[in-house]
Amino acid sequence: MKKLLTVFLIVLAIFQNRKLLAQTGIGTTAPVNKFQVETATADPATSGSAANGNLRLSGLSVAHVLDFGLGNTSNFAWIQARNKTYGTNYNLALNPLGGNVGIGTSSPTAKLNLVGGGMRIYDGFTNSGTRPAINTSSIGNYEIRGVGSATGTVQADGADDGFLRLSAGGGTTTTAQSSIDISGFSNTADMNNNIVFRTAGTERMRIDLNGNVLGSNSNTLSGFGATISSISAAYTLAATDNAEVIKSDAASAITVTIPTGLPTGFNCMVLQYGAGQITFAAASGVTIINRNSYTKTLGQYAIATVLHLGSNIVVISGELGN
Missing domain, CATH: 2.60.120 (Jelly Rolls)
Known part of the structure; x- marks a missing residue:
């Protein structure tokens, strides 16, 4: 009896192991991954409700879905959050509770860590376009903006305060960093509506809220000699x-x-x-x-x-x- 039970357990273990090693395919009889969905390629649809994509995540009694697909006009894959009848697109949140996002790296060290490439912003302007007006609560497709809030805990896109720093270097010492600070409204005079330029970690020049160009307290403002x-x-x-x-x-x-x-x-x-x-x-x-x-x-x-x-x-x- 014990021998029979032992053989049964061995057979059961083998069967379970074979199940674990098996592949599941939808639209294919030869899946190469644990789960593979194969269907016709298609660019994300902007209207209609016919099947569009390889995979969909949907919820009970809600209209928003998350679709995944492969493009057919060129070699690209896509993810689109949208209404299940298309035509209306929704937000896609990555790590909404925290954590970093990496592009070109599996070990990101910032909220967004880009490795091995640059970044382009296509703004739609022609070479004869005029300078766009300054936006308030909205943001232009040509724009990178630092926004703040009165409390510091709730993002306020329509508020006047905000801070943005562009910097390079200074990983081990501030004296090896160059940076540009751009400030919106602030109750702190030093931070109120100005642009500050630094080299070697020291402020060299600033443009104040009145448009005055000021040198630092300890350095001569140079490079502005008349031609x-x-x-x-x-x-x-x-x-x-x-x-x-x-x-x-x-x-x-x-x-x-x-x-x-x-x-x-x-x-x-x-x-x-x-x-x-x-x-x-x-x-x-x-x-x-x-x-x-x-x-x-x-x-x-x-x-x-x-x-x-x-x-x-x-x-x-x-x-x-x-």
């Missing part, structure tokens, strides 16, 4: 000369004309570097103002400043005479 443009013949100033130095190498007298339409606040310096005297002339519609009505440089190495006050009224000053 020096050389001329040797008659010249008409242009908006692109704003904040620049115009250096005249002319050996004989030349005229620098001030045109209409320069931007308000336009300013530049004009240097008579050569022997040729410079005469400032107003184009039609422009008014030149000087405290002594002078319009000519005094001589070699004389410097004159041009400042547009708006409405085509221009002040010239410096080493001038007639």
Whole structure:
């Protein structure tokens, strides 16, 4: 009796083991995995309710489903959360309770860890498109936005506060990191509506909420020196000369004309570097103002400043005479 029971148990174990090793196929008689569903390929449908995909997860008395499929227009696989009659798409949450998501890695170390590739954002703009208006609660398909909340625990997409940092380096020491901080509204003055630039872990420059460009407290703001443009013949100033130095190498007298339409606040310096005297002339519609009505440089190495006050009224000053 004991021998018979032993043989029965051995046969049962073999049978169970064979069952565990068996493959299950739907749409195929030769499945290669534990469970395989094989059907016609198809891109995800946008309307209708006919079968579309290889596998569906659905629930009792609900309209939303999760479909899985293989595309037929190119070699891609797809997952789509949507209404079971199609036409309405729903959100797909990955690790909604926590944990990291990896692309190209099985050991992600951040909420989203991308390995072995870059990222593209297709925004739909043409090369003749105008700059889009700033969005409020919605977000554009060209946009990456940091959002916050009053409490810090509930995401508030429609709130004005938010913080975003773009950084590189600094894995072991902050002095090896460069970063850009972008801040929305904040009750903390240091964080309120500004952009902060750092290198070697130290702030080098910031743009405050009024648009002022500020250097750090301990470093000189460098790299903003005026461009020096050389001329040797008659010249008409242009908006692109704003904040620049115009250096005249002319050996004989030349005229620098001030045109209409320069931007308000336009300013530049004009240097008579050569022997040729410079005469400032107003184009039609422009008014030149000087405290002594002078319009000519005094001589070699004389410097004159041009400042547009708006409405085509221009002040010239410096080493001038007639």
